[in-house]
Amino acid sequence: MANQLQKPKELHSQKPVRVIFTGGFLGAGKTTALGSIARKLLQQGLTVGLVTNDQAANLVDTAIVGELGVPVAEVAGGCFCCRFTDLVDATEQILAKNPDVLLGEPVGSCTDLAATVVNPLKLFYGDIFRIAPFSVLVDPQRVQEFVLKEAPTRFPEEVSYIFRKQLEEADIIVLNKIDTLSPDEADRMFNALKELQPNKPVLKVSALRGDGVDEWLQMLMSDAPAGSHILRDIDYDTYAKGEAVLGWLNATVRLVGSPKFDADRFAKAMMSELQTAVNSRDAEVAHLKFLLTSGMQMLRGHLTKADAEPSFVGELGEVVEATLVLNARVALSPEALSSIATQAILNAAKTVNAEAEILSIQSFSPPYPRPPYRLSEPV
Ligand SMILES: Nc1nc2c(ncn2[C@@H]2O[C@H](COP(=O)(O)OP(=O)(O)O)[C@@H](O)[C@H]2O)c(=O)[nH]1
Ligand SMILES: [Mg+2]
Known part of the structure; x- marks a missing residue:
């Protein structure tokens, strides 16, 4: 520092x-x-x-x-x-x-x-x-x-x-x-x-x-x-x-129906799977959020406490394909979080008969904070 x-x-x-x-x-x-x-x-x-x-x-x-x-x-x-x-x-x-x-x-x-x-x-x-x-x-x-x-x-x-x-x-x-x-x-x-x-x-x-x-x-x-x-x-x-006790996960997933799938049902199923998995480990959610887009339409969801109700904004209905961006910050190890998230995405996709292709998934704990500038007195 x-x-x-x-x-x-x-x-x-x-x-x-x-x-x-x-x-x-x-x-x-x-x-x-x-x-x-x-x-x-x-x-x-x-x-x-x-x-x-x-x-x-x-x-x-x-x-x-x-x-x-x-x-x-x-x-x-x-x-x-x-x-x-x-x-x-x-x-x-x-x-x-x-x-x-x-x-x-x-x-x-x-x-x-x-x-x-x-x-x-x-x-x-x-x-x-x-x-x-x-x-x-x-x-x-x-x-x-x-x-x-x-x-x-x-x-x-x-x-x-x-x-x-x-x-x-x-x-x-x-x-x-x-x-x-x-x-x-x-x-x-x-x-x-x-x-x-x-x-x-x-x-x-x-x-x-x-x-x-x-x-x-x-x-x-x-x-x-x-x-x-x-x-x-x-x-x-x-x-x-x-900071390090918080697992950080960002994933991007492509979802494809055969020929269509219910995107809203997918999102709710995924959130519910994630929530159940976090609660069963007695872990806590800091912020779990996702964005599901299909064409110009968007659905997003947030959860800011493991045992609270998730909130959803928007609706997608039946779509041919959609892209999911998932950002999860949860007090779990990055490995556990990654495995829970993958499972939740795949299970939710199965529920709506969609194919899920995980395009990217990153999971880590924030590194030790080392700010290059630190002033000890206000300017
Ligand atoms: N009820 C309610 N929910 C809010 C309010 N502000 C934010 N939220 C919800 O809290 C969640 C997290 O909000 P967000 O702005 O993403 O939080 P951030 O992580 O601090 O950027 C989302 O579901 C928001 O809709 C508010 O004033 N009232
Ligand atoms: Mg924010």
Whole structure:
């Protein structure tokens, strides 16, 4: 983690660019929130670009934000913090399109971003970037599990450590998914977060329904402090352990019917198979998501807790062929996750009489985080 304070490269922009990074644990709603923010900015007549990020390529998120019709660049093969130079390259691609606002979603298992991303960007590119306060989104289920400790957790302590560090480094904490809570429950969670982090704003938002997004966006477009809560005592060994317990799987599969197959039934069967396999091992899902496309039609599904109901968006019906992209982040070894996923895909294909050809499958644990730049004081 050497402090090489040399700027990776020069960046140019015809005008100052507002940069909005939204962090938060896997499944907290970052992609949904950035989509919602991007739509609002576009309605205001502003131009927008996006940078997505993952430990591997073939991202469901890149395809989802692709629907916005704005420039998107992907930093794959590592997080923004460990691939700072790639982040700068991706940013350069977007700057070529002359955006007013650049939105970025860091990997959900990452922390220490104030020190390794937000402040280095301010230091090197403060002349062209207006960096927004760093928001950290939280899912109420994880607040119950990691903050209130009312729900049992299947994650090891190191994962909870990452979650707490994410809150600690936030400029703004965003309690998301309040549409799933009664007003009293939302207040109770808000108070628990306030008690834990008394000196920072906590917002109640539903990225999906839009509640609270305008107020949040106003803060993001303001010149409020950004990256002002650099972590003082982050233990990289604990952080690395927390990341390493999460198996990461990305697969691309071609499905062909004889002559057609029910794509919706396939997707539900696959999710159900995956869920049963994870639960039978007493493991936990951080975020399991897929995208199934056939022609111009799309169906996607998400699961953010092993014993919760999966959610599906879209419908495909009977199709001749379809392409599946599966991204799973589950607290299981990469080998176990790969075997479960392969089995679930093949079994689900059998249920609907389709042929499944696995075009690519990658499964691994994130490597030890080694950010090339780390500032110990805010810029
Ligand atoms: N009920 C509800 N679900 C949400 C909200 N925001 C996101 N989600 C769902 O949470 C899941 C994960 O969302 P996503 O944006 O992909 O999370 P990310 O991993 O943080 O990028 C998806 O099923 C979303 O539809 C919200 O405000 N309310
Ligand atoms: Mg996402």
